[in-house]
Amino acid sequence: MSTAERRNAESPAPGDRPGAGDWRRPGFLARYLTPKEPIPRKVAAALAVSSFVVVIGIWSILSYGGLVRPYFLPGPWKVATTLYTMFADEGFAHDVWASFFRIGVGFLLSAAIGIPLGIAIGSFRAVQAFFEPIIAAVRYMPASAFIPLLIIWFGIADTEKIAVIYIGVFFPLTLMVADVSANIPKELLNIAYTLGASRWQVFRRVLVPASWPGVLDNLRIGLGWAWTYLIVAELVAASTGIGHVILTASRFFQTEKIIAGIVTIGALGLLTDAFFRWLYRVLFPYAERLGR
Amino acid sequence: MVFETRGGEVQALDDVTVEIDDAHFVCIVGASGCGKSTLLNIMAGLIRPTAGTIEVGGRPVEGPGADRGMVFQSYTLFPWLKVRENVEFGPALKGASKEERRRTADRLLEEMGLVEFARAYPRELSGGMKQRVAIARALANDPQVLLMDEPFGALDALTRAGAQRFLTEIWEQHRRTIAFVTHDIDEAIYLGDTVYVMSRRPGRIREVVQVDISRPRSLDDIGTPRFAELKHHILSLIFEDLDAPAEPASAA
Numbered sequence: 001m002s003t004a005e006r007r008n009a010e011s012p013a014p015g016d017r018p019g020a021g022d023w024r025r026p027g028f029l030a031r032y033l034t035p036k037e038p039i040p041r042k043v044a045a046a047l048a049v050s051s052f053v054v055v056i057g058i059w060s061i062l063s064y065g066g067l068v069r070p071y072f073l074p075g076p077w078k079v080a081t082t083l084y085t086m087f088a089d090e091g092f093a094h095d096v097w098a099s100f101f102r103i104g105v106g107f108l109l110s111a112a113i114g115i116p117l118g119i120a121i122g123s124f125r126a127v128q129a130f131f132e133p134i135i136a137a138v139r140y141m142p143a144s145a146f147i148p149l150l151i152i153w154f155g156i157a158d159t160e161k162i163a164v165i166y167i168g169v170f171f172p173l174t175l176m177v178a179d180v181s182a183n184i185p186k187e188l189l190n191i192a193y194t195l196g197a198s199r200w201q202v203f204r205r206v207l208v209p210a211s212w213p214g215v216l217d218n219l220r221i222g223l224g225w226a227w228t229y230l231i232v233a234e235l236v237a238a239s240t241g242i243g244h245v246i247l248t249a250s251r252f253f254q255t256e257k258i259i260a261g262i263v264t265i266g267a268l269g270l271l272t273d274a275f276f277r278w279l280y281r282v283l284f285p286y287a288e289r290l291g292r
Numbered sequence: 293m294v295f296e297t298r299g300g301e302v303q304a305l306d307d308v309t310v311e312i313d314d315a316h317f318v319c320i321v322g323a324s325g326c327g328k329s330t331l332l333n334i335m336a337g338l339i340r341p342t343a344g345t346i347e348v349g350g351r352p353v354e355g356p357g358a359d360r361g362m363v364f365q366s367y368t369l370f371p372w373l374k375v376r377e378n379v380e381f382g383p384a385l386k387g388a389s390k391e392e393r394r395r396t397a398d399r400l401l402e403e404m405g406l407v408e409f410a411r412a413y414p415r416e417l418s419g420g421m422k423q424r425v426a427i428a429r430a431l432a433n434d435p436q437v438l439l440m441d442e443p444f445g446a447l448d449a450l451t452r453a454g455a456q457r458f459l460t461e462i463w464e465q466h467r468r469t470i471a472f473v474t475h476d477i478d479e480a481i482y483l484g485d486t487v488y489v490m491s492r493r494p495g496r497i498r499e500v501v502q503v504d505i506s507r508p509r510s511l512d513d514i515g516t517p518r519f520a521e522l523k524h525h526i527l528s529l530i531f532e533d534l535d536a537p538a539e540p541a542s543a544a
Contacts, residue, residue, distance in 0.1 A: 190338050191368040195382040195433060196358030205385075209372045286371050286413035 074256040083260040086245075096264065098240040099230060102158055106165025107226045114170050115215055118177025123207050128178070135171050143168030144232045156237040161230060168229035173222045180214030181207055213284045220276040227269055305330055305341075305495040310488060312437070315467040319484035321477055323530055327495025328473045332441050335471060336362050348436055358382060361430030365442040367422045369414040375425050376401065376410040382433035400428040403462065420451040424458065431466065440472045444479070456482060457511070464508055477530075481505070481522050482514060489526055491533040498529050 032039055056076055062068045063075040070078070086092035120127045121135075146167050147160075154160040184207055192206045234243020242261050249257035280287070305327045312318045320328045333339040335346055337356035346353040348360065361382075369378050379397040388396070401407050404424040414422055423443055430438055444452045456479060463470060463483075474480050480487045484503050491498040503522060505513050513519055 185366075185368075187364050187366055187368045188370065190336075190356070191362060191364065192381075193338065193356035194336050194358075194360060194362035194439075195429070196385050201385055205381075206370065210370070212372075284372070286373075286415060 070255075071253070072255060074259065079256050079259045079263065082254075082256040083263065086257065086260060092245065092264075095240050095242055095245050096268070098158075099234065099242045100268070102161040102241070103165065103223075103226050103230055105158075106162040106230070107169060107223060109162065110166050110169040110173055110222065110226075111219060114174040115177055118174040118215075119181045119208060119211055121174065121178035122181030122183075122211070123203060132175070132178070135174055138167075139171040139175060143229050147233055147236050151237060156239065161233045161238070161241070164233040165226050165229050169222050169226050172225070173218060176218040176221075177211070177215050180218065181211040183214075184210045213280070213287050216276065216280055216283065220273060220280075223272055223276070224269065227265060231265065305334075308344075308490075308495060308497055310471070310497065312469055312471060312486075314469055317463055317470045317472065317483055317485045318488065319472045319474060319480035319486070320488045320490060321474055321480045321526065321530070322490030322495070322498075323492055323534055324475060326490040326492040328475075328490050329441055331490075331495065332439050332471060332473045335437075336360055336439050338362075358386065358433045359435050360437045360439055361433055361435035363423070363426045363430050363438070363440045363443040365445040367414070367419070367426070367446070369422055369425055369429070371414050373414075374410070375406060375412050375414070375417070378414065378425055379428045379432050381429060386433075396432050397428075400431055403465070404428050418451070419447050420455055423447065423455060427459070427462065431462075431468075436469060438468050438470045440470065442474055443472075444476075445474070452479075453511075459483065460509060477523050477526050478514065480526070481519060482509060487522075487526060489529045498533060501526060 032043070059073070059076055063070060063073050074082075083092075117127075117131065121131050122128070143164055147164055150160045150163045150167075154163060188206055188210060189202050192202045197205065230241075231243040231246075234241040235247050238244040238247075242265055246258050246261040249255075249261065308327075308331060310318070310320070310331070320331065322328045330339060334341050335353070337346070337353050337360065353360075369375075370381065373381065376397050379400055380393040383393045383396055397410070398407075401410055404427070406421065406424060406428070409417060409421065414425070417425065426443070427438075444455045447455060460483060472480070472483060481503055487501040487503060489498045489501060490496065501522065505516070505518060505522075
């Protein structure tokens with residue numbers, strides 16, 4: 001029984017409940033584990049850091065404690081020094097750039113076509129009736145299943161990787177953007193009509209700006225998919241890229257290199273995610289929900 | 293007015309005639325589901341009636357237009373525009389010059405007591421302030437008619453009382469034709485020159501009540517015997533209707 005609960009049991013006052021409603025000195029549990037209640041910033045930051053500490057800690061115990069042979073799981077330090085040598089001596093930056101470039105082009109292409117099409121699908125019933133069934137069907141075909149076909153069509157250079165990313169991102173992204181603009185409240189459009197807006201003005205001045213925050217949210221999610229599909233494509237066949245480095249390392253049983261590659265992908269993902277959060281705050285200062 | 297639903301057609305309104313004199317304040321009251329909002333949306337041109345016409349200043353209405361400004365119950369400010377830009381939205385659509393828009397917005401924000409919030413985003417405003425911006429936005433178009441669909445319905449009782457007093461002041465200044473839908477009978481009597489009492493299913497005009505309380509009105513009018521009399525009368529009309537057996541839906 002926590003302190004908060006015990007106190008309540010001792011003095012059951014009417015309307016007394018633990019958590020948010022309990023204004024006396026709260027116990028540890030009530031302070032940090034009340035649903036939806038904020039916790040101090042410092043505590044949140046400390047918890048975030050400690051999650052990494054825990055993971056690296058367990059990893060250290062397993063490897064340095066000799067529980068797992070270094071052949072299967074090299075220690076964190078070994079991975080860190082390997083990562084340094086990869087960048088310093090083995091031209092890993094070139095591979096990172098190759099992956100980054102493919103993501104950039106594939107993702108931008110998907111967004112450039114998916115966003116306008118998605119907004120159009122969400123806004124116009126006729127566009128929806130035409131595009132939605134086919135896109136919904138293709139969405140369920142895994143992009144990775146297209147890789148053999150795309151290799152036949154495009155070879156194993158950048159074009160094939162970009163095509164895989166495109167197929168993997170474009171279809172779901174379009175439908176999610178369509179959802180965003182379909183959920184713009186009708187009242188917002190009606191009020192624009194009563195202010196004298198034409199159909200085109202309602203689309204351009206209300207539907208499109210109202211959709212942007214939701215669109216950016218989905219771009220952030222879509223970028224995660226892009227990374228996944230890129231690495232899958234590079235693992236199947238590539239001559240450069242992070243996935244290629246990981247696959248080569250696997251052939252030579254260089255476990256530490258594989259882990260270093262995976263960590264790099266994680267770090268890049270975290271960076272791009274932070275970039276999108278920052279973009280959201282800068283572009284949409286009016287949004288009710290900031291960050292997340 | 294007939295609505296098509298999955299269960300067949302539902303007649304929402306039947307043989308409703310509302311005539312609003314220029315610069316009059318008309319309130320439409322009725323129990324929920326009587327079709328009063330439908331009626332207002334038809335006036336706005338947002339819903340096409342299955343039969344009948346709407347005319348503004350003798351010209352038939354063929355869709356929504358800037359001559360009929362609308363204020364909804366829900367906060368319909370554009371969240372990505374600042375308060376001033378929200379107010380300027382209508383004039384900007386018409387292609388008004390920058391100075392002209394600015395003048396209009398400045399004047400209205402001054403009247404609404406919102407000058408210091410001109411550069412705020414709607415999310416920073418309270419519910420009452422949001423509705424004042426919504427009224428300013430509608431007035432910025434200089435409409436012939438202002439249509440208000442339970443505009444204070446989402447406000448708490450005290451804010452609401454303030455908003456009502458505020459609206460009478462605005463009306464005294466602008467003398468705009470207003471059609472105001474509400475289910476709050478006190479509000480209807482306090483604000484309106486005329487109160488249309490509607491019955492339900494299909495919605496009909498039950499009675500037209502003239503509010504013979506002199507203007508300008510104040511809080512003191514709410515306690516008068518005449519006010520209580522009018523309220524009792526309107527309430528009894530609505531209760532009679534609620535107690536009456538439901539009419540079978542007549543398909544049109």
